[in-house]
Amino acid sequence: MVVGEILEERELIIIGGGPGGYSAAIRAAQLGMEVTLVEKGKPGGICLHHGCIPSKVLTQAASKFKDAKNLEEFGISVGEAEFSFERWQNKKKNVVDGLSKGVEGLLKANGVEVIQGTASFTSNDKIGIEQDEKFEAFRFENAIIATGSTPLVPEFLKELHERILSPYSVFQLEELPEHLVVYGSDYISLEIATSFRMLGSNVTLVLDDKKDTFEFDNAITKELTRVLKKNKIKLIKGSEVKELKTNENGVQLTVHSSGETITIEGSHFFYSVGHRPNLENVGIQFSDVTLNEEGFIEINNQCQTSVPSIFAIGDITAGPAFANKAAKQGKTAAECLAGIPSEHSLALIPTVVHTAPPIAAVGLTEEEAAEEGYHVKTGQFSMAGNGFASIIGKKDGVMKLVSDAETDRVLGFHVMSEGAIELIDKGVLAMEMVARDEDIMYPYYPHPSLNEGWLEASEALKEKAIHIPPAKKKKPVSTN
């Protein structure tokens, strides 16, 4: 950016081609804007290349591997199942490449100009793009920042080592860890812990930051804890890390927990302890865009920053680092730029964890509802009592509704069960439409189906579930 620069003009420049950036680009193009998307790697972002997609290829492979051992009961005989990380890498590559090409194709079909390079603000309306040796300067009418985030590294982790796995590098493994020590308590930690256990690794899950429990509703936490124990995942709570040692043979994590010093010997160490916004190289300091105290870009409901022509979406803004949040914000920003009234909210983002069985939730937990002063009533159904769960041999799990006894409004949906991800979809709609318990109880449920868990849980709110035994036994009527 020297004297004599030649400025290109652009209507809308989007920095970052993840789910937020590419959704914004496509929606803006649909609305008639000329869109330029700058991405240093391939469109799709961390989600597609290192996060959501590879992680789900792993969780799905792990579940399938576990299920392959239980085919005999269905009358299906197979030889002993073996898992190869090397072959799994091919599957991952095929899925990621396929989806990546899909995104590229959509951008092209929508007439989006894609520039591979690194973009950096030089003022409130100018941006420089570095592309190999080339540096080009652009003036924009509007810009959207969508540069995403990077996993935080735990403070006690002084140096990297091939036996230390980050939320990205874990998906590059070519061999199964013999004993994986997982440090964290978020959905990523849980997915990694349960997947590697299913694949055959020994797993120790050390909750981060001295935590004593997970952040789910108590019914889910209880069932999850039971399932972790049943699957022989060792859970260490309330511990403070003293030291992590690594050498060529393994890792040694020393923690203080309940007054004791425990040393966990493992073959590999994995961590997931949050994320930080990718703002180091965006030149934000050359603009008037303001950050909040935690270093995230401040935005309003339209995703507009303190500079009216600059919008920000996704992980670089406050809230969870979820692809669906980024995508919704991207569409919101594009619509606002086109003059369409649109706003985003962080309310009612479902929690989803691809454990086995998976966990999903939306709305308030029982504890949160009580704290908010509701007269809380809960209805709960164990999947052990569900006919379809018996058929598929997946009886772990529980479904629970939290409701307000005064209005019968449902305040929260919580499910750990096979099919939980699909089943939470109804909960999200119910919350959105302010459903009451009878809205859940009255409609028809396919029989047999996992769905029926919601029916029983809603009936349990009124002590009238058919498949839950009465609290007190009645004396059977005599036949004579």
Added chain:
Amino acid sequence: MVVGEILEERELIIIGGGPGGYSAAIRAAQLGMEVTLVEKGKPGGICLHHGCIPSKVLTQAASKFKDAKNLEEFGISVGEAEFSFERWQNKKKNVVDGLSKGVEGLLKANGVEVIQGTASFTSNDKIGIEQDEKFEAFRFENAIIATGSTPLVPEFLKELHERILSPYSVFQLEELPEHLVVYGSDYISLEIATSFRMLGSNVTLVLDDKKDTFEFDNAITKELTRVLKKNKIKLIKGSEVKELKTNENGVQLTVHSSGETITIEGSHFFYSVGHRPNLENVGIQFSDVTLNEEGFIEINNQCQTSVPSIFAIGDITAGPAFANKAAKQGKTAAECLAGIPSEHSLALIPTVVHTAPPIAAVGLTEEEAAEEGYHVKTGQFSMAGNGFASIIGKKDGVMKLVSDAETDRVLGFHVMSEGAIELIDKGVLAMEMVARDEDIMYPYYPHPSLNEGWLEASEALKEKAIHIPPAKKKKPVSTN
């Protein structure tokens, strides 16, 4: 029922212990009634012992068998998968026995008197129960008839044969048919056709009653037809059966179709062409209960018959022969008897078919909506464009919304996809709550998830789906 009979008195007698009867019994007991349930076999009825449950054990085993052949791509190697019907029978027995014991336990825990026997009305307030050699007479305050239905037999079927399989006997098979000729077009026919094909049988599906197509929305029918063809299930439409011959080596079905005479040689013949109410031995003629023209018991919204103290629920009443309909009607009848305002409706019962992928729908098809005079708009998304479908390798399928362009109200949800049964749950709630397209479009969807198909389909209603290429390509903006 002779002079000198000793009458026992009962508050509520329920005839039939299927999902309708046992749900009615438990709800009535919850509401303080003294309940007597008469069942000739074991509680659970046809659904549990010969219908919904065994059929889903079969469809699930078939899907798992098919999936076992595609594990390699996930990095999982197993030997060649083999299916044994004999071992599958064990699985079926375990599931059915487990659920049957569950129902027995619930009836007992609720203090329901269960009498094993055959009940028959002798007047509007008396019933006789035959139990082995014993015959007892009862006077009742109220009764609920829940005797279910029996599959209809096609007219051309003159005699039974071990190679002719009914919707019940098909689940007794101990060997895989070499070539199964399926006659029908309902969900049962489709489940049997696709399951046996997945298990390795050759399958010909002959649509019954000269039908040319299935009763789904056109998008589902199109995708289903494609999937049947892909899986090498031969589909014969618009045909009239001339003759079915059976001998010890196989079956021979001769049909007229499009002016041709076709003879299909198979090893076994299966039919599913509807059901008739089980009313032969109920002594209905000794009561004043009236039947409709088709021979089903006439009821009002409270499930009350023409005799105010006699209620009727489930398959012996008009409407589909579904367990969920029977269960809801059973609960309704029990509540009405307890003086609680309650009514049932046959609206919004979801259609569910356990094909692979499964099919589910609720509300109006595009064709029905047009016939009803709506200004119809549709939004559709192919699961080939869904990220999670790519991950799990289940890209067959489509999701479609039918809406009213004038009010933006969603009129119908249609899905053929892995997870369809769970995914339709949201559609049922949406229909129940009279959702508009923005109620489907606005909330968050987990990413990646199959659920996102609803998001894209709802966005497609407004031509703004992110993952559907624009109809016309825009010219890419030049970089120079």
